[in-house]
Amino acid sequence: MTVLQRIAGPAAALAAGALALFAVSAASAAVEVRKVVSPSGIVAWLVEDRSNPIVSVSFGFRAGGSYDPPGKEGLAELASVLLDEGAGPMDALAFQKKLEKLSIRLNFEVGRDQFRGTLRTLSRNRDAAFETIGLALSRPRFDVDAVERMRAGLLSTYLRNSRRPRYLARRTFWSSAYPDHPYGRPVSGTDKSLGAISRADLQRFVADNFTRDNLFVGVVGDVTPARLAVLLDKAFGGLPAQQKARPVPAAAPKLPGGISVRQFDTPQSVVMFGQPGLPRRHPDYYAAYILNHILGGGGFTSRLYLEIREKRGLAYSVYSYLWPMRRTALMLGGVATQNARVAESVAIVRAEWARMAETGPSAEELAAAKKFLTGSYPLRFSSSPQIADMLVGLQFEGLEPDYFAERNGLIERVTLADVRRVAKSLLKPDRLTFFIVGRPAGL
Amino acid sequence: MFGGKIARRMPWPAPVLAALLLICVAAASGGLAAAQEPQRRGLFDAETFTLKNGLRGVVIVNRRAPVALHMLWYRAGAIDEPAGNSGIAHFLEHLLFKGTKTLKSGEFSRIVAANGGRENAFTSWDYTGYYQFVAKDRLARMMEIEADRMANLVLSEEEVRQERQVILEERRSRIDGRPSSILWEQARRALYLNHRYGRPIIGWMHEMEQLSRRDALDFYKKYYGPNNAVLVVAGDVDPAEVRRLAEKYYGPVARAKPPPRRKLLEPPQRAERRVIYRDARVRRPSFGRMYFAPGYNSSGAEHAYALQVLARLLGASSTSLLYRSLVVRRKLATAAGADYGANRRGPSDFYVYASPRPGVGIDALEKAVDAELDKILKHGVSAEDVEAAKQQLQDMAIFARDSLRSGAHAVATALIAGRTVQDVEQWPARIGAVTVDQVNAAARYVLQRRKSVTALLLPDRSDETRKAEVQKQ
Numbered sequence: 021m022t023v024l025q026r027i028a029g030p031a032a033a034l035a036a037g038a039l040a041l042f043a044v045s046a047a048s049a050a051v052e053v054r055k056v057v058s059p060s061g062i063v064a065w066l067v068e069d070r071s072n073p074i075v076s077v078s079f080g081f082r083a084g085g086s087y088d089p090p091g092k093e094g095l096a097e098l099a100s101v102l103l104d105e106g107a108g109p110m111d112a113l114a115f116q117k118k119l120e121k122l123s124i125r126l127n128f129e130v131g132r133d134q135f136r137g138t139l140r141t142l143s144r145n146r147d148a149a150f151e152t153i154g155l156a157l158s159r160p161r162f163d164v165d166a167v168e169r170m171r172a173g174l175l176s177t178y179l180r181n182s183r184r185p186r187y188l189a190r191r192t193f194w195s196s197a198y199p200d201h202p203y204g205r206p207v208s209g210t211d212k213s214l215g216a217i218s219r220a221d222l223q224r225f226v227a228d229n230f231t232r233d234n235l236f237v238g239v240v241g242d243v244t245p246a247r248l249a250v251l252l253d254k255a256f257g258g259l260p261a262q263q264k265a266r267p268v269p270a271a272a273p274k275l276p277g278g279i280s281v282r283q284f285d286t287p288q289s290v291v292m293f294g295q296p297g298l299p300r301r302h303p304d305y306y307a308a309y310i311l312n313h314i315l316g317g318g319g320f321t322s323r324l325y326l327e328i329r330e331k332r333g334l335a336y337s338v339y340s341y342l343w344p345m346r347r348t349a350l351m352l353g354g355v356a357t358q359n360a361r362v363a364e365s366v367a368i369v370r371a372e373w374a375r376m377a378e379t380g381p382s383a384e385e386l387a388a389a390k391k392f393l394t395g396s397y398p399l400r401f402s403s404s405p406q407i408a409d410m411l412v413g414l415q416f417e418g419l420e421p422d423y424f425a426e427r428n429g430l431i432e433r434v435t436l437a438d439v440r441r442v443a444k445s446l447l448k449p450d451r452l453t454f455f456i457v458g459r460p461a462g463l
Numbered sequence: 464m465f466g467g468k469i470a471r472r473m474p475w476p477a478p479v480l481a482a483l484l485l486i487c488v489a490a491a492s493g494g495l496a497a498a499q500e501p502q503r504r505g506l507f508d509a510e511t512f513t514l515k516n517g518l519r520g521v522v523i524v525n526r527r528a529p530v531a532l533h534m535l536w537y538r539a540g541a542i543d544e545p546a547g548n549s550g551i552a553h554f555l556e557h558l559l560f561k562g563t564k565t566l567k568s569g570e571f572s573r574i575v576a577a578n579g580g581r582e583n584a585f586t587s588w589d590y591t592g593y594y595q596f597v598a599k600d601r602l603a604r605m606m607e608i609e610a611d612r613m614a615n616l617v618l619s620e621e622e623v624r625q626e627r628q629v630i631l632e633e634r635r636s637r638i639d640g641r642p643s644s645i646l647w648e649q650a651r652r653a654l655y656l657n658h659r660y661g662r663p664i665i666g667w668m669h670e671m672e673q674l675s676r677r678d679a680l681d682f683y684k685k686y687y688g689p690n691n692a693v694l695v696v697a698g699d700v701d702p703a704e705v706r707r708l709a710e711k712y713y714g715p716v717a718r719a720k721p722p723p724r725r726k727l728l729e730p731p732q733r734a735e736r737r738v739i740y741r742d743a744r745v746r747r748p749s750f751g752r753m754y755f756a757p758g759y760n761s762s763g764a765e766h767a768y769a770l771q772v773l774a775r776l777l778g779a780s781s782t783s784l785l786y787r788s789l790v791v792r793r794k795l796a797t798a799a800g801a802d803y804g805a806n807r808r809g810p811s812d813f814y815v816y817a818s819p820r821p822g823v824g825i826d827a828l829e830k831a832v833d834a835e836l837d838k839i840l841k842h843g844v845s846a847e848d849v850e851a852a853k854q855q856l857q858d859m860a861i862f863a864r865d866s867l868r869s870g871a872h873a874v875a876t877a878l879i880a881g882r883t884v885q886d887v888e889q890w891p892a893r894i895g896a897v898t899v900d901q902v903n904a905a906a907r908y909v910l911q912r913r914k915s916v917t918a919l920l921l922p923d924r925s926d927e928t929r930k931a932e933v934q935k936q
Contacts, residue, residue: 069527071525071526071527072861072864072865073861074861074862074865076865112781112791113782113787113791116780116781116782117782120780120782120851120855121851121854123854123855123858123859123862140862142858142861142862165791168794169790169791169794169797172794172797172820172821173797173798175797175821176747176797176798176818176820176821179746179747179821180746180747182746183744183745183746184744185640285743285744286639286640286744287635287639287640288632288635288636288639288640290640318576319572319575319576319581319582320560320569320572320576320582321569321572321573321576326569329629330569330625331625332625332628333624333625333626333627333628333629333632334628334632335629335632336629336630336632336633336636337636356632356635356636356640357632358631358632358635388573388576388577391576391577391578391579392576392577392579392580393579394579395577395578395579395580395597395598395601396579396580396581397579398528398529398530398579398598399528399530399579399581399596399597399598401527401528401530402527402528402530402596402698402866402867403865403866403867404865405865
């Protein structure tokens with residue numbers, strides 16, 4: 021059912037009769053996804069929408085903090101803040117003045133596995149906007165002045181973070197769970213590693229990773245497939261063909277259970293907890309997704325929320341979530357409670373984890389979760405950047421556009437037996453490991 | 464940074480949080496604003512109505528997805544709180560998720576979830592708001608339960624006691640665990656000599672601990688009624704149908720009798736203030752200054768539009784004056800900017816900030832900021848900068864139309880502040896009419912040290928550290 025439509029140019033596109041269309045079910049949004057292929061072969065998923073004179077673009081590469089060489093942590097992050105600090109013939113000020121003058125918003129963001137970019141432009145500046153992506157990705161300047169300015173900025177952020185309980189909890193978590201793996205290293209770097217990054221490192225990072233075989237693009241808004249085909253080449257046509265950097269090896273998190281405390285003077289202890297999770301494409305993923313929603317994922321109705329906040333007033337925020345990554349999978353959560361009572365919060369999280377593993381959810385809980393998860397799906401289609409991000413997200417996971425129409429069915433088909441089985445196999449109360457920053461009493 | 468608005472709940476997993484932030488940024492940034500497409504009469508083309516019981520309704524049609532955002536805003540926030548009761552507006556917001564005469568405690572949220580809805584609530588100095596975001600065919604049910612809790616709230620002592628623990632934890636998370644929040648809480652208090660904008664929305668800890676069921680119900684009875692509220696529905700809806708539903712569900716609710724609210728005025732601000740906060744958790748110092756400034760509704764309101772242009776050209780981005788000078792040219796700072804909002808029931812503030820590069824002293828940085836501001840006061844801003852800033856603000860208005868929340872937020876805050884839908888629709892044109900002279904006049908009116916608080920966040924080095932450093936020398 022997926023038809024890749026090759027479009028040689030505007031004329032061919034207009035004549036094309038076989039564009040691949042995927043309509044989301046009538047109950048959700050009227051979103052039609054087309055795959056557009058540029059003359060040079062770059063593929064983008066497009067949702068055409070003429071309701072406003074705006075175009076939103078989301079794109080991404082498989083490259084992120086986990087690709088940083090040892091000792092140069094923060095490289096991808098530093099690159100991400102430098103791409104709009106001068107490119108091609110323009111220095112930082114000239115480049116940014118151009119973006120501002122044309123009201124083009126171009127942003128980059130780095131995770132462990134992904135390097136993502138977003139662009140938002142008015143239709144009237146569409147062509148110039150795609151050209152700026154091209155310059156930023158293919159011809160970033162990394163002028164010494166700009167590199168030092170941004171390095172100082174990240175350094176400052178690092179120093180600030182290094183006294184923030186939330187950051188410290190996260191850092192301890194990652195370095196403990198992945199001690200000998202790139203996932204364990206800090207994506208935003210340290211004072212030492214940021215200082216070690218050279219201009220050549222930045223250039224190599226870009227050349228090795230921003231490549232056409234490694235690119236995913238989603239576009240939403242006021243642009244025709246034919247026009248987009250041409251614009252894609254302006255933005256991405258100058259990239260090299262093949263990625264040189266290699267992905268990190270698969271890794272299982274080292275989470276043996278127990279509680280690790282980092283003493284820090286603050287009135288409220290910040291707690292992060294985690295255990296192994298499930299990969300995104302695992303057959304039981306949807307059962308696990310529903311399970312997590314009931315346990316700690318969902319709004320004001322999850323078990324953790326009710327037990328910790330609603331019944332006992334122990335926290336303002338408590339939650340859990342699945343975090344499937346490219347080479348590992350986690351199930352994580354967090355809570356923050358005053359030092360004197362944080363031990364109670366930890367005990368309840370553990371007890372709820374065990375209770376859910378043992379008996380799973382009730383039929384009523386499952387029905388309520390399904391109602392919410394399917395009913396709220398259309399809400400994700402209410403703004404252009406949000407839809408563009410989803411288009412790229414699906415491509416990263418190797419899913420097809422018809423996923424939009426199928427997704428609610430995947431939720432509906434999960435049975436109570438499925439969720440109970442997955443609760444037993446996935447939830448490991450004795451491997452649930454807690455990382456606490458604060459002065460927790462009795463822990 | 465000022466905690467301009469606090470929400471009932473924020474702990475979404477990272478991806479969801481990112482989406483929420485996007486929406487918030489879009490809503491907050493432009494003030495709101497505007498486009499110049501011929502077929503449109505205004506920015507959002509909002510339609511309005513008023514029910515017999517005084518409820519004002521606004522409908523913003525946006526058909527891009529079959530969804531509806533249903534928001535109810537009360538003109539009651541932290542500035543309406545009785546003395547000694549700081550935090551009661553926000554506490555009541557939390558308590559509105561308990562039961563009513565017909566709904567059990569927590570049932571409200573279960574109903575919203577069962578209808579696939581996302582919901583939350585928020586409190587500011589000027590207002591308290593509640594919303595549900597749902598598929599459009601669920602709108603009627605949302606109105607039914609929102610109207611129900613406008614009139615029929617039921618609270619038990621036990622629920623109030625538990626929820627009070629939650630807001631205390633919230634305060635620890637938002638304020639006491641964050642040195643910069645502690646600083647700004649103190650600085651705001653110093654900025655407003657008389658107005659209640661100086662009180663923290665979440666409340667002072669010692670007063671929060673004493674907030675009672677009685678306090679909450681008193682505030683509720685005073686301010687929660689149709690004549691003190693604004694209903695906003697945005698999305699794929701028919702305005703006539705929204706009005707019909709509003710009449711059906713909100714129509715029967717009796718008026719409240721909000722006590723006459725005296726407009727608080729600031730006395731002349733005569734003395735420059737400095738607030739310095741040292742904390743062992745601070746590793747990077749920072750500099751900020753708040754100037755007492757007019758809003759749309761206070762004395763000096765004629766400067767409100769020009770101040771938005773000034774804030775934009777002075778400090779909204781990396782091409783703005785402060786960033787260009789302090790971060791790029793002089794290499795003294797890692798960040799620098801300015802911010803201002805005019806949509807207030809009362810006066811407002813104009814904010815300037817900078818973070819030093821490692822190795823740069825906070826005093827040198829402050830001097831450099833002042834040198835930039837003095838330059839503007841002496842020589843004025845350039846026509847080129849003013850034109851660019853105006854264009855950017857107007858373009859942001861077009862982007863604001865892309866999200867349901869931006870329009871709803873813009874119109875609701877305007878109505879709460881005593882302005883009209885027309886004011887919002889005309890915002891782009893009014894920004895467009897701002898002149899260089901007006902920006903210069905606004906700068907001279909606001910950027911006066913005697914009307915400001917300078918706030919410094921500094922590391923508190925323990926005696927050990929200091930001793931060690933002395934020995935090294």
